[in-house]
Amino acid sequence: MVKKATKQAEAYPSDEIVMKEEVVLNTYDEGTDIIGDDDDTKDLNVTEYCDKIQVKMVNESEDKMTLEFDIIRIEAPIANALRRILLAEVPTMALEKIYLYQNTSVIQDEVLCHRLGLLPLRVDPRAFQFPTEKVVGINEKGVDCDEEPEGDPTRNLIFKINVACTKNRNAANGTTDPKQLYHHSSVYSRAFEWIPIGNQKEGYTKQNKPKMVSDDILVAKLRPGQEIEASCxxxxGIGRDHAKFSPVATASYRLLPTIRLNAEISGEAAERLQSVFSEGVIGIEKKGNKKIAVVKDARADTCSRNVFRHEDLAQVVHLGKNKQHFIFSVESTGALKASELVVEACKVMESKCRSLRKQIEALMQ
Structure with a gap:
């Protein structure tokens, strides 16, 4: 049963998006880009604005590589700037130049080198400097280089791989499994060995030395007589230059859903209301002899709007999203912890703001 809702004026908070059956209302900010400030003649106090911002840690995985957190009292352009910086401007280390000495596998040289470049490295990029020039120029014959350079300890890491496939003479008769028939039939990322240059060995222990993020990434498959030998x-670099430098597998945000029940919903209608939302969003509680619906966890809602398929429920359920409450989800590729990536992204944003401020001040002078 659904009790009839009292008639109310269509007035919504300025910080809430309104979700109807086929349209979304109140998506803009009235009079100013700063939500909640109706006086557009008032100067923005940066200190007061920053004091209102809240950051809440919600969930972090055991390996620290996945993080969910909330940022409250900011605007969409700031949230989107943080997301874009996470994707494209937080630096990492990646394989840039592959010196291929031997490749007799079925994979073409160019494809193999590109594949190696996408392997994520577990190394702190903050200990290195950006390259100042091209790694190696092209000579007059169009060849990249005549010999492998030594590498710069402050700008380079070197990994070597040398794997050859051979027959396993002790394989059981009748077996067809390549892993039993051959040695090194599959080449995994664990085959790469870090070669320290200069004084690099002093800065790392056995536990935190540079390596691939995972040992089980399949690089290639070989058969007897085939070999891969390379120095990488x-x-x-940054993800804006190439996706292999992007430090995150995903960095996204969504607005916090809001759900309000403008009337009491009980009995069969309460169970129906619970079924049209994601699991855990609507709960059912006892009130005397009745079972009534309550909003249990609006955060878990996927905003499917299935409730509008029921005419009686659509009249008493108000769906929306909080414009100033952003739920961020960050998944690191493994170079740094997800929380460290967020901090580094904030540092990049701060640097951009300082640079923009200097340019504006120079123009004003």
Whole structure:
């Protein structure tokens, strides 16, 4: 049963998006870009604005590589700037130059080198400097280089791989499994060995030495007589230049859903209301002899709007999203912890703001 809702004026908070059956209302900010400030003649106090911002940690995985957190009392452009910086401007180390000495596998040289470049490295990029020039120029014959350079300890990491496939003479008769028939039939990322250059060995222990994020990434498959031998030089870069430098597998945000029940919903209608939302969003509580619906966890809602398929429920359920409450989800590729990536992204944003401020001040003078 659904009690009839009292008639109310269509007035919504300025910080809430209103979700109807086929339209979304109140998506803009009235009079100013700063929500909740109706006086557009008032100067923005940056200190007061920053004091209102709240950051709440919600969930972090055991390996620290996945993080969910909330940022409250900011605007969409700031949230989106943080997301874009996480994707494209927080630096990492990645394999940039592959010196291929031997490749008799079925994978073409160019494809293999590109594949190696996408392997994520577990190394702190803050200990290295950006390259200042091209790794190696092209000579007059169009060849990249005549010999492998030594590498710069402050700008490079070197990984080497040398794997050859051979027959396993002790394989059981009748077996067809390549892993039993051959040695090194599959080449995994664990085959890469870090080669320290200069004084690099002093800065790392056995536990935190540079390596691939995972040992079980399949690089190639070989058969007897096939071999891969290469020396791989890593440099520091950002995702804006190439996706292999992007430090995150995903960085996204969504607005916090809001759900209000403008009337009491009980009995069969309460169970129906619970079924049209995601699991855990609507709960059912006892009130005397009745079972009534309550909003249990609006955060878990996927905003499917299935409730509008029921005419009686649509009249008493108000769906929306909080414009100033952003739920961030960050998944690191493994170079740094997800929380460290967020801090580094904030540092990049701060640097951009300082640079913009200097340019504006120079123009004003």
């Amino acid at each position: 030089h890593a440099v520091k």
